[in-house]
Amino acid sequence: MSISIFGTIQAQVGIDKNNNLGKSALLEFGPQARGIRLSPIENVGNMSNAIAGTIIFDGKSGSFLYKDSTGWSTPKSGGATGGHITTSDNNSKGVIIGDVKSSAPGILILGKDSGETKALVLPNVGSPEFKMLNPPAGLIVYDSDANLVKVWNGNTWTNF
Numbered sequence: 001m002s003i004s005i006f007g008t009i010q011a012q013v014g015i016d017k018n019n020n021l022g023k024s025a026l027l028e029f030g031p032q033a034r035g036i037r038l039s040p041i042e043n044v045g046n047m048s049n050a051i052a053g054t055i056i057f058d059g060k061s062g063s064f065l066y067k068d069s070t071g072w073s074t075p076k077s078g079g080a081t082g083g084h085i086t087t088s089d090n091n092s093k094g095v096i097i098g099d100v101k102s103s104a105p106g107i108l109i110l111g112k113d114s115g116e117t118k119a120l121v122l123p124n125v126g127s128p129e130f131k132m133l134n135p136p137a138g139l140i141v142y143d144s145d146a147n148l149v150k151v152w153n154g155n156t157w158t159n160f
Contacts, residue, residue: 012118015095025120026098026110033131035123035139035152038064044072057138062153064140064160104120122149129157 012021016030040059041047047056047067054067066073094138096102098111098118110120126145137154149160 005123022121024068024118025121026116029123030122031124033123033125035125035128035132035135035141037136038138038140040138051104053104054106055149059137062137062155064159129153 009139012025013027013031014021014030016029016032021028036056039053041056042059044058044060044065046152047054048065050056052067052069053150056065056067057063058065088112096100096109098116101111102109103113110116111118121140122140124144125141126143128135128141128143128150132152135152137152142148142160143148143150150157151160
C-alpha cells in the first residue's frame, strides 16, 4: 500500500517564538538576547560557487561580506578576529526553509530560488554591546535601539 500526498509547502519557522510570526517572516527569532553566528571562511577565493545574496564572515578580515551580481562587497573595517576559529564540516548538504529543493549552494537557504516574498528577521537585541558579553566572532544581530545591523568581529561590535 502506498499513499501519495501532493501540495505546496508554506513554511515559517520561529526559534524561541511559538506564535505571532511576522507575515513577511520566513525565519524569525524570539526576544532573547541571542544572535546568528556564521562560521569564519578563511579563504574567500574558495567560494567560487556562491550566488548573489550570499553573506559570509571573512575570518581573515573579521568582516562580513555580501555577494552581489558583480562580486563580493568591500569588507567593513573592524580588525582581526579574536578567539578560537572553529571549522565547519565539509558536508555539502544544507537546510532549506520555505521550499523542498533549491539550486543555491549553502548551509541555510531561506526561500525559493525565485519569487520569494518572505525574509529572515534577524534577532532583535537592543544595545547588544551591553547585553551580549563575550559573543563568538561572526555573530550578527539587529540592534533595535540604534536601528542598525551589528556584527561582533571578535574584537568589537561593527555596523553592517
